[in-house]
Amino acid sequence: MTVLLAGLCTVDIVQRVAELPEPGQKVQSASVSVAAGGPATNAAVTVAALGGRALLLTVLGSHPLAELARSDLRECDVEVSDALACHSDPPPVSAVAVRERDGERTVVSHNAAAVPEVAAPRRLPDVDAVLVDGHHPELALAAARWGRRLSRPVVVDAGSWKPVFTELLPLADIVACSAQFRAPAAALRGVPTVITTSGADPVRWSSGGESGEVAVPAVAARDTLGAGDVWHGALVTKVGKLGIPRLIEFANAVAAERVRHAGPRSWLGPVKAKMGVT
Known part of the structure; x- marks a missing residue:
């Protein structure tokens, strides 16, 4: 399964703390991790962990901080296509604090707001599915149009409008929304399948005139950072192979495994073992 994922890549600095700090308060962290992040990026890591070939179309640039993300993604077997490799500004950086007792987190992120508009590569590879998060508009549109041209499933991660x-x-x-997603009334009209996630609450779906809910496994969460992105990555690895309820069940199971483990990459080994990936 080869998946093209177009969107944001950040450098995430993740610190685990006993309690999330109040305004003006300083707290001591128990650990610090640095990893590549962002919706499409975390989904790409998931695709690779599940045995797929993950092709990430993004913007990183030439700043030294960008090499931190590249190095991490090489370790995760994600292939990166940098649409603006000469960009000298720092890549987007996210500062993340994760609460030790329940995995809840706070994120402060610059995202891609300051990145110039970029043109997608003239030629994109043959793939089995496409996922986009909308953070680099030209890349997202090029990837989605390419998926349609190839008659491949196109999944949109719609975290925020x-x-x-x-x-x-x-x-x-497929448009996979968070419960907080707010769109103009007609925006989702005509989309074949709409899925709405809501943390630990059941995942709602509507497709082809049918609708339903799929329960989320109850787990003792240790780290919720990127769990939704992992869910999207799992979904796109099976899109077109499973019916919608079973597709959601699979994504739920992979995301549940992610939140059981503390740290950005600690879950990869267990999920590979669970899914039989060598």
Whole structure:
């Protein structure tokens, strides 16, 4: 399974703390991790962990901080196509604090707001599915249009409304929203499948005139950072192979395994073992 994932790549600095700090308060962290992050990036790591070939189309640039993300992604077997390799500014950086007792987190992120508009590569590879998060609009549209041209499933990770979604959603086969997603009334009209996640609550779906809910496994969460992105990555590895309820069940199971483990990459070995990936 080869998946093209277009979107944000950040450098995540993750610290585990006993309690999340109040305004003006300083706290001591128990550990510090540095890893690549961002919705499409975390989904790409998941695709690779589940035995797929993950092709990440993003913007990193030439700043020394970008090598931290590249190095991590090489370790995770994610292939990176940098659409603006000469960009000299620092890549987007996220400062993350994760609460030790329940895995809840706070994130402060610059995202891709300051990154110039970029043109997608003239030629994209043959793939089995496409996932986009909308953070680099031109890359998202190019990837989604390529998926449609190849008649491959196109999944949109709709965490929060972005103006590009006006053009992007009509290209989607599946739009996977968070419960906090707010869109213009007609934005999702005509999308074949809409899925809404809500943390530990059941995942709701509607597809082809049918609808339903799929329960989320109850787990003792140790780290919720990127769990939704992992869910999307798991979903896209099986899209077109499973019916919608079973597809959601699979994504739920992989995301549940992620939150059981503390740290950005500690879950990869266990999920590979659980899914029989060598």
